[in-house]
Amino acid sequence: MRRFARTLVTAALATAVVAGTAGWASAGSQSAVTGPPPGSAAWRADTVSGRPLPDPARATPSEVARFFAALDDSLALGLVRSHPLVAGNLDGAPLALRYEANRLAVLATGEPRFASLAAPGRQILAFDPRGRGTVAEVFGDLGRAAHVSVVVPGSDNDATTYDRPRAAYTGPAGMARSLRSATGEAAAVIAWTGYTTPVGVGLDTARGRLAExxxxxxxxxxxxxxxxxxxxxxxxxxxxxxxxxxxAARHTDATDIVAFGSPGMRAGSVARLHTDARVWAARGPDDWISDVPNVEFAGLGHGADPTSAAFGARRIPAADVAGHTGYFTPGTQSLKAFASIAAGAGR
Structure with a gap:
């Protein structure tokens, strides 16, 4: 009897989660892109001046940075040209080398769906064509910036949709451009579509597998x-x-974490995030995310509402935000607050 009751509760929760996200949209389960990029085996088999190259799967970013610091420019550029997909995704490698590596990697795919990413002047910090593709782009001078922000988007974002026309100030690139414009020249903003996101509204959006x-x-x-x-x-x-x-909160050195339009953060409170970062939350008055039940049971749902008093995040005004993606619209209270946080106000 107890097992039957548990099954009923689980089924009810699944129904509530799906109903709360504005209905079921057929979407296949996504396979998360993990591990080192394509070409890693050839990279590992290579050497430079008799020295092994840092293992993309095991070397820490600090070890990667030390490796490149000991190379002269010609040797480093040779690695970029020989192994663009690896060098472009190697966290800790010099920024300029990664930009060039990813330009070459995009061109090497020969695929029209990615071609715009190789346009002159773009600063592509990461690019992986596997699956739907992942991409990260820098707006501003990351090497000299006094402040850095990273925009982490939600569902339906990938390298194939990254440059697709959208409403202004939406999507990872639109949000990043708007934030940098509001923050100023001393800031750099990164649009990080660096993980496999859910597609549509289905079980992937209600589970934490892709988020993990x-x-x-x-x-x-x-x-x-x-x-x-x-x-x-x-x-x-x-x-x-x-x-x-x-x-990711406990594993990053972020100064601030801002959750907006959030279904939950897989934690019951700020304290349960186990981070020293200041945590902020915003939700607009007609954001459909408010219809999502803030529950977590049997792997479904993402827990407490980050804008609730019990969660303990600092509230960001968002009364003039329209819909689910209007938080970076110029003139809104939310964008003004975001820019202030991005510029280090109050630290």
């Missing part, structure tokens, strides 16, 4: 920023991206 894989990648990415001397970042985490940030 994404959290590992986000933590390593922020370690890579630290290894090249960038300031500790602010994480701006939208929708399902806030689940990723919640799981």
């Amino acid at each position: 894989a994404g959290a590992v990648r986000l933590a390593r990415f922020t370690d890579g920023l630290d290894a090249v001397g960038a300031p500790d970042p602010v994480l701006f985490c939208h929708s399902y991206g806030s689940v990723v940030c919640g799981l």
Whole structure:
């Protein structure tokens, strides 16, 4: 009888989660992109001046940074040209080398769906064509920035949709551009579509499986920023991206974590995130995410509402935000607050 009751509760929760996310949309389960990028075996088999190359799967970003610091420019550029997919995704490698490596990697795919990423002047910090593709782009001068922010997006984002036309100030690139414009020239903002996101509204959005894989990648990415001397970042985490940030929180050196349009962070309170970062939360008045039940049971749901008083996050005004993706619209209270946080106000 007890097992039957538990089954009923689980079924009810699944129904509530699906209903709360505005209905079931057929979407296949996604396979998370994990591990080192394609070409890693050839990279490991190579050497430079008789020295082995840092293992993409095992070397820390700090070890990668020390390796490149001991190379002259010509040898480093030779590695970029021989192994662009590995060098472009190697956290801890010099920024300029990664930009060039990813330009070459995009061109090498020969695929029109990625071609725009290789346009002159773009600073692509990571690119992986596996699956739907992952990508990270820098807006501003990351090497000299006094402040760095990372935008972590939610569902339906990948390298194939990254440059697709969208409403202004939405999508990872639109959010990043808007935040940098509001923060100023001393800031750099990274649009980090660096994990496999859910597609549509289905079980992937209600579970934490993809977020768990994404959290590992986000933590390593922020370690890579630290290894090249960038300031500790602010994480701006939208929708399902806030689940990723919640799981990564204890493993990053972020100064601030901002959850907006969030279904939950897989923690019951700020204290349960086990982070020294300041934690902020925002939700607009007509954001459909408010209809998602803030529950977590049998692997479904993402827990407490980050905007609730019990959660303990600092509240960000968002009364003039329209919908689920309007938080970076110029003139909104939320963007003004985001820019202030990104610029280090109050630290």
